[in-house]
Amino acid sequence: MKVVWNISFAGCGFRSIYYVGALSCILEFVPELLHGASKFGGASSGCLVAAALAVGIPIGDRGVFCVNFFTYFILNLAKEARKHTLGVFHPTFRMLQTVRHSLLEKLPPDAHLRASGRLCVSLTRLADGQNVLVSKFDTREELIQVLMCSCFFPVYCGFKPPSYHGVHYMDGALSNNMPLFEHRNTITMAPFSGENDICPREGTFNFFEVHYGNVSIQVNTGNVYRVCTSFLPPTLELAEICHNGYMDALRFLKERGEHSHFHPHSQQVFKTFILLPSAKLGLSTSPVKNF
Numbered sequence: 001m002k003v004v005w006n007i008s009f010a011g012c013g014f015r016s017i018y019y020v021g022a023l024s025c026i027l028e029f030v031p032e033l034l035h036g037a038s039k040f041g042g043a044s045s046g047c048l049v050a051a052a053l054a055v056g057i058p059i060g061d062r063g064v065f066c067v068n069f070f071t072y073f074i075l076n077l078a079k080e081a082r083k084h085t086l087g088v089f090h091p092t093f094r095m096l097q098t099v100r101h102s103l104l105e106k107l108p109p110d111a112h113l114r115a116s117g118r119l120c121v122s123l124t125r126l127a128d129g130q131n132v133l134v135s136k137f138d139t140r141e142e143l144i145q146v147l148m149c150s151c152f153f154p155v156y157c158g159f160k161p162p163s164y165h166g167v168h169y170m171d172g173a174l175s176n177n178m179p180l181f182e183h184r185n186t187i188t189m190a191p192f193s194g195e196n197d198i199c200p201r202e203g204t205f206n207f208f209e210v211h212y213g214n215v216s217i218q219v220n221t222g223n224v225y226r227v228c229t230s231f232l233p234p235t236l237e238l239a240e241i242c243h244n245g246y247m248d249a250l251r252f253l254k255e256r257g258e259h260s261h262f263h264p265h266s267q268q269v270f271k272t273f274i275l276l277p278s279a280k281l282g283l284s285t286s287p288v289k290n291f
Helices: 013-029 044-055 067-082 097-107 109-116 140-153 221-229 237-255 266-270
Strands: 006-009 039-043 120-124 131-134 167-170 186-189 209-212 215-218
Touching: 006 044, 013 044, 013 221, 013 237, 039 044, 044 097, 044 109, 044 120, 044 140, 097 140, 109 140, 120 140, 140 167, 215 221
Parallel strands: 006 039, 006 186, 039 120
Antiparallel strands: 120 131, 120 167, 209 215
16 A cells, blocks of 8 residues: 655745755655655745755755755845845845745756646635645746745735736735645644644643644744744854754654664665654554555
8 A cells, every 4th residue: 555645844934944954854864755755735935845845956966855955045035135224124125036036046947847746835815815725837937926926925025916827826824834734644844833743842831822824833932933033034043943953853753763773765764754644633643554
């Protein structure tokens, strides 16, 4: 019996550098967890990570996926923002223009063919606030336009929303920040502490948590800080955020098996990490047995 699993990335602005650390850890110990995923989903900045994985942007001699690309993207965006006195809030800073330039530069000509059926992008329709999931892309330009729609946060990114097929859309995180969440074998990632599979953990017990756009976020000072700084390009924190992503992914892998036994090409070890839904759905978190 073939086991199918997905990976979903929550939108989180500049804190998406967290995913670079998490993906680096997975690529180091269990690369098959990424290479073998059926679909990648994302909203807002998370859809850019998902797109890079779905398209399979190669790096280095090993031909692994998107870590260098996304590191370049975040650092370039932060650098462009810092050129202005008010950073991202300066009237002349064009967030989406920078995003578009990076996508045009890095996405291969057949990106839309690679992404169709494997990438799920969350959009929020401007007219009624309803969520729309897009998984089919007829052209490379259409793929880029969908990604830009999902990243458009009103006012923060400007006042004129981008359109797709003649319909205006805005940030997908506003209606569904974790596409594919409802699928049974979806590994969820977010840089906010909560009940996601890979996420930070606070040292204290939290009685309160909110669910926004299918993302579990605990109510604590750490998350308040993380949410607020998502809209600002971090400086010295970049390395720390990336390191935290690595360590949280490592904890996720350890909890599903002995990481000291990892071998990049060990199918037996790999099978340990294809999981049933986590506790967020009230279901078992034991490894899948059917292989």
